[in-house]
Amino acid sequence: MQVSTPSGTALSSEFAHRRAAMSGSTESTTLARIRARGFLRAGVSQGIRGLSLQEHAGAPWQGFDVELAKALAIAVCGDVDAIEFVPTAPAQRFAAVAQGEVDVGTFNASATLGRELAHGIVFPQPMLFDGEAFLVRRADLLPGAAPGVAGLIERRVAIQNGATTRANLERWFRSAGLGFELVEHASPQAALQAYASGACNVYALDHIPLTGERLRLPDPVAHVILDEAVSKEAMGPVVVASDPVWVRAVTWVMRTLIEAEELGITRGACTHAVQPLSPHAPFLLPSPERCSRLGLIDRFPQRVIQGLGNYAEIFERTLGTASPLNLPRGRNALWRDGGLLISPSFD
Secondary structure, three states, rough: OEEOOOOOOOHHHHHHHHHHHHHHOOOOOHHHHHHHOOOEEEEEEEEOOEEEEOOOOOOOOOHHHHHHHHHHHHHHOOOOEEEEEEEEOOHHHHHHHHHHOOOOEEEEEEHHHHHHHEEEEEEEOOOOOOOOEEEEEHHHHHOOOOOHHHHHOOOOOEOOOOHHHHHHHHHHHHHHOOEEEEEOOOOOHHHHHHHOOOOOOOOEEEEEHHHHHHOOOOOOOEEEOOOOOOOEEEEEOEOOOOOOOHHHHHHHHHHHHHHHHHHOOOOOOHHHOOOOOOOOOOHHHHHHHHHHHHOOOOOOOHHHHHHOHHHHHHHHHHHOOOOOOOOOOOHOOOHHHHEOOOOOOOO
């Protein structure tokens, strides 16, 4: 595996104190490993624009999934840069989590029961809702033909090995009564190249990452993502199931980003000290005892939002209107805005 090492791993005095103070009932093997190492190790994709991508060797990793990993680095280590990103192939990514090669996987993986049972992993909190989609050339959509992928003369589909795509497409194509051929590739780059070269005339991937992949083609306008609902996908961080303390910690750090948006707490609002009588103090400043039981640093919600902003801010700069993908929130809006995002109470 390739790794991108953190720029610095010096421990703050508070982090060092927290490492020494944690007792058995609130400790976990994963948290102990992170503290001994001095930084979080996060598995990411091999390069998908908008989610986790390193433009070139030595460049910073960027994307929505990268931001989720950074939130964990802040909450555990108190330092957004206390992190190492490990690109993992789809076929090996769950084994990397289960075997402790990475502390958390933030690699746009869809949650399924089969994956949890087969690999001994858990998807603690969905952070993106999406579905499989098809990318095709505009020129292949012949006038007068049936709409969508049904109108193609052939359907030779490039997909990634180790993803849920194969099962989703086999089920969908058979239900639609359409002929198809699925051609698996080891990486997003290989699948995209097979489509770009003409070896395949369709590229299938979840709609959000497919939007980013389309932008990597020489003439993105010559290609279109079809408006066909193929599957439902709930994606989020992945952790080992045998470490319940770590599962709980990751769950509530993710929910912190959602809750902050619902409460209207932005990155800018957290730049100054929060007063104890503030209506948001119970959320932003949980008791040291609560933080300790989660295995996280004191005031972790405030520090995470100070460092990265809330869910909306992260979405907008990586996937939304402030990004090249320019995606609408859609089903990734808060529940009150007609989306699927919700966080349980922090009371």
